[in-house]
Amino acid sequence: MSMKADDNQLPFADVIGASVNDMRNSLGQVLYKLTGISEELDTQESKLGLQVVEYEVTRMQNVMNQLHGLYLIETDSLTIQMQEVYVFELIDDILAGMNGLLANKKVEVELRGEDICWYLDPYLMTNVLNIAILNAVRYTNDKICITLVHSEKGLSISIDDNGQGYPDVVLERFNNVKAGMSIEEVSSQNIGWLFCEKIASLHKNQGNAGETILDNESVISGGRLQVLLP
Structure with missing residues (x-):
């Protein structure tokens, strides 16, 4: 059975905004765990491998923050707290x-x-x-x-x-x-x-x-x- 779009469906932009917010929070938790793991590694090869993972997770966390921020700007819902x-x-x-x-x-x-x-x-x-x-x-x-x-x-x-x-x-x-x-x-x-x-x-x-x-x-x-x- 196919689904038809109707007025009760969530706007796609809002779905993306909520999803990005959820993903950036998850990446924050992953990065926190990686920081703890790095202190337990004892070989240079393992540390170099974790370095790549940590860099990519940090980069993706930044991308998620950017997308969420741009979504808030686009929808005129970004709160500035000076x-x-x-x-x-x-x-x-x-x-x-x-x-x-x-x-x-x-x-x-x-x-x-x-x-x-x-x-x-x-x-x-x-x-x-x-x-x-x-x-x-x-x-x-x-x-x-x-x-x-x-x-x-x-x-x-x-x-x-x-x-x-x-x-x-x-x-x-x-x-x-x-x-x-x-x-x-x-x-x-x-x-x-x-x-x-x-x-x-x-x-x-x-x-x-x-x-x-x-x-x-x-x-x-x-x-x-x-x-x-x-």
Whole structure:
């Protein structure tokens, strides 16, 4: 017997939104368990294997967070909860959750600048910085530098890596996403950039909106993703 669509059925977008939320919660539990398991492994081969799994689970958790956030933005149901936050404290919490991944990949993270208290949504910015740092982990050779700068224009959070830099085609895709152009090649990377730009732009002050910038102007000779908040 076939089923016909009717007005009582759940909207497909709502079903996807609820499913994504459920999946991201499950991935969070898996990542928590993996962190505990990594401490019990005693062979290098096992640790390297778990490193790959942990990286992929973290990446998928970020994708789920992005999809859920974009769904909430699309349905005009995203709640922004602005509050004063010490940004380095926020970043320290994020890095603490990546300790195993950073150690296994032998990536050093340096924080530059003074801790700055800023008015932002800590939950949403945690997701944005998670994406930015994980992106740097993917492209770096062995070092990431996170810099805070306060100027008349607002707060700049720069995540730099010492990799080979972004190819021109990647920079072009980023700028197309930022400009609101149609995305010809849908990927988790493009979705992540779109999410970061959307969340940054929701942070407004005196008529100015936040934004993101991707370039190869890294202070440690690689790629850089900047988050600018007014």
